[in-house]
Amino acid sequence: MNIIPVCSKHFEFDNTYSRLPERFYARLDPTPVPQPNLIKVNRLLASHLGLDLDFLKTPAGTNILVGNQVPEGAEPLAMAYAGHQFGGWVPQLGDGRAVLIGEVIGSDGRRHDIHLKGAGRTPFSRGGDGRAWIGPVLREYILCEAMAALSIPTTRALAVVTTGETLIRESRLPGAVLARVASSHIRVGTFQYFSARQDIDALRLLSDYVIDRHYPEARQSPNVYLALLEGVIARQANLIANWMGVGFIHGVMNTDNMSIAGETIDYGPCAFMDTYHPEMVFSSIDQMGRYAYGNQPKIAHWNLSCFASSILPLIDENVEVAVEAVTDKLNRFPEQYYNIRDLKFASKIGFLNHQDNGADLVQELLDCMVTNKVDFTLAFRRLCDLSSRKGSENNSPDEPFTLLFEDCLAAEGWLVKWRERLVQEGQNELDRQKIMRATNPAYIPRNHRVEQVISAALGDDFKPFYKLLDILAQPYDDQPKSIEFQNPPLPDEIVRETFCGT
Ligand code: AMP
Ligand code: MG
Numbered sequence: 371m372n373i374i375p376v377c378s379k380h381f382e383f384d385n386t387y388s389r390l391p392e393r394f395y396a397r398l399d400p401t402p403v404p405q406p407n408l409i410k411v412n413r414l415l416a417s418h419l420g421l422d423l424d425f426l427k428t429p430a431g432t433n434i435l436v437g438n439q440v441p442e443g444a445e446p447l448a449m450a451y452a453g454h455q456f457g458g459w460v461p462q463l464g465d466g467r468a469v470l471i472g473e474v475i476g477s478d479g480r481r482h483d484i485h486l487k488g489a490g491r492t493p494f495s496r497g498g499d500g501r502a503w504i505g506p507v508l509r510e511y512i513l514c515e516a517m518a519a520l521s522i523p524t525t526r527a528l529a530v531v532t533t534g535e536t537l538i539r540e541s542r543l544p545g546a547v548l549a550r551v552a553s554s555h556i557r558v559g560t561f562q563y564f565s566a567r568q569d570i571d572a573l574r575l576l577s578d579y580v581i582d583r584h585y586p587e588a589r590q591s592p593n594v595y596l597a598l599l600e601g602v603i604a605r606q607a608n609l610i611a612n613w614m615g616v617g618f619i620h621g622v623m624n625t626d627n628m629s630i631a632g633e634t635i636d637y638g639p640c641a642f643m644d645t646y647h648p649e650m651v652f653s654s655i656d657q658m659g660r661y662a663y664g665n666q667p668k669i670a671h672w673n674l675s676c677f678a679s680s681i682l683p684l685i686d687e688n689v690e691v692a693v694e695a696v697t698d699k700l701n702r703f704p705e706q707y708y709n710i711r712d713l714k715f716a717s718k719i720g721f722l723n724h725q726d727n728g729a730d731l732v733q734e735l736l737d738c739m740v741t742n743k744v745d746f747t748l749a750f751r752r753l754c755d756l757s758s759r760k761g762s763e764n765n766s767p768d769e770p771f772t773l774l775f776e777d778c779l780a781a782e783g784w785l786v787k788w789r790e791r792l793v794q795e796g797q798n799e800l801d802r803q804k805i806m807r808a809t810n811p812a813y814i815p816r817n818h819r820v821e822q823v824i825s826a827a828l829g830d831d832f833k834p835f836y837k838l839l840d841i842l843a844q845p846y847d848d849q850p851k852s853i854e855f856q857n858p859p860l861p862d863e864i865v866r867e868t869f870c871g872t
Contacts, residue, residue: 380425381434383443383472384481386583387554390575395447400437400469401490401500403545405534408432409832410511410839412528415551418476419484419528426529435549436531437469437489444472448492452566453559453626454676456660461566463559463626464494467502470555481583483555484528488547503543504532505824506871508835510548510637512823516815516842517634522612523605524634525552539871544828553633556580558677559626565680577684584631595684599699603674605632607703610670611710614663615718616811617643617746621653621868623661623669625676639868642814644858646739646746652817652868667711671703717809718750719788720802721795731791735784742775745858749774750810756785758792758799811845812856817865819855 387394408427416423425431433439440446448465455463469489473481487510488502507530517524528549535545556576564572581588581598591597609632613620620627620640627636639653648664656662661669678696686692716727719735739749752771761767772781792802819838826834841852849855859865 380422380431381441381443381472381484382420382474383441383445384475385443385445385472386481386579387449387470387473387483388445388447390579391572393450393569393572394576395449395470396464396493397445397447398469398492399440399446400471400486400547402438403436403533403535403547405532406432406436406438407532407534408435409530409532409546410835411435412515412526415526415528418478419474419482419551420477421474432531435486435529436533436547437471437486440471446471448494449555449560450494450563451557451559451626452563453557453624454562454673455624455626456656456658459566460626462494462563464563465492465555466495466498467492467500468550480553483550483552485550485552485555486547487550488533488545499537501533501535501537501545502548503537503539503871504530504546504827505543506638506869507546507548508824508827509820509871510550512815512820512835512838512842513637513640513642514550514634515839516813516845517618519843519845520612520616520811520814522616522618522634523609523632525550525629527551552629552635553631554580554583554629555635556630557626557635558628558630558673558680559624560630561677561680562625570683573681574684577681580630593685593695595681596695596699599674599678599681599685599696602630602632602677603699603703604706606670606674607706608632608710609634610667611707611714613666614711615714615809616814617646617663619643619650619652619661619663620666621651621656621661622870623666623673625673628670628673628677630677638870641817641865641868642747644745644747644816644864645743646736646749648736648740652866654867654869667704667707670707671700674703675700714809717805719753720792720797720806722797722802722805723795726791726795728791731784731788734787738775738780738784742777742780744774747811747814748856748858751807751812751856754803754806754810758789758802760785760789808846812848813841813845813852815842816855816859817868818859818863821865 411426434441446469450464452461453463468487470485491500511527514524514527528551531547533545536542537545585601588594588597622638629635641652643650650663651659682692712727715732721728772778775781823835841855
């Protein structure tokens, strides 16, 4: 493949993962595609990474974003990892359809991976073609950018380029490449890969690398690797609590899809739920509901125990001592998670001083939402606008909220208790509403909207994609011109199942 000398202002690579030993990855270039066509480049993210937007839009820039040319300074590689998939151990996975092209430092001084998903076969591809069709690529772009706008840790999307290739899936579908940005692509499964091989040197190198890159504060602790575990646990507790707060269901929380840096990664058959139910599952491959909405904290805990057991030999030479130390840290996960989750839901119902976190009221509301099949996002958003005082009988300011419930009286009953407690809180009404509106998004990437974008894209119309991205960039704003995008799907628009699309 041609290495094109690209002026350094375009991509200033500073690669570190490629300095790790060769058994961490396979070096290879992305496989070229016949007809690259740039669909979207993320202007703000490009600027954050110091990339020249005008250049990225040229054929030369697009060729880099799709993997047809390797820019100077890039050192493309596919990362090795293993993982538990639906609880079953798979000793070798790895980047089967993605290539890490290098690392760049953002304007915040942080290091980011630039990674091309759908970049062709690698030694880790097993039976797959190494490609991605446009559906999952647009889905990941929309969902990860929505997640970022919601201020939830996530990988980001830099660009989408269609390839001109037709892929064989359930039908013939157009191919695309997603240029993805992450604070790194190291996973719990990366540690498991070396642990399973009893490669302690590699485990130590990887852990030191991760500490330097993501958890430098761990160096202050007497046992740096135990401090690493503590850091990873804390970030996962925060991440999952954030997901729960917006009704996000990842769908494939396998250990290879859990980022060690605590970002949402590998958007597959994920979904934001419309109607609230703790057992909600969308993924077509999740037959047993292992990764249902309400199971996510438990699964994160389980995945963290996989991480802990893979670094045991680094914690202490004496296995019993090591097990006791990590068990102590792991046992604190539920409390850490619930602390963040409860604060989040307290803010969602407007309890701001947190002496009373309103946990009983939150639970009562959620139970009532299940019984009455209520839209999660809309209910919390409409609650923001309700006054802490009841309106008069002949005007019903509560209706936008209560009419969401099949049994309005149940909702009214809950509001009575909510108001009593708000009085005890003694918050200024405007402050409360402001914080509630900054906690309860008006806009989420609703599944039916994402499906509409993908259908239009299959007819070469990307306007709905651009429009949805614009709306989701300001999820907490009212955006009166786009109000219909707040609405749940009509009965014939409901999406009940989502697919990996691999
Ligand atoms: P996922 O659950 O989507 O993160 O993928 C699980 C594993 O399957 C990873 O190792 C992927 O690289 C691999 N994989 C998924 N799709 C493909 C594909 N089309 N070709 C090759 N490998 C794939
Ligand atoms: Mg994955």
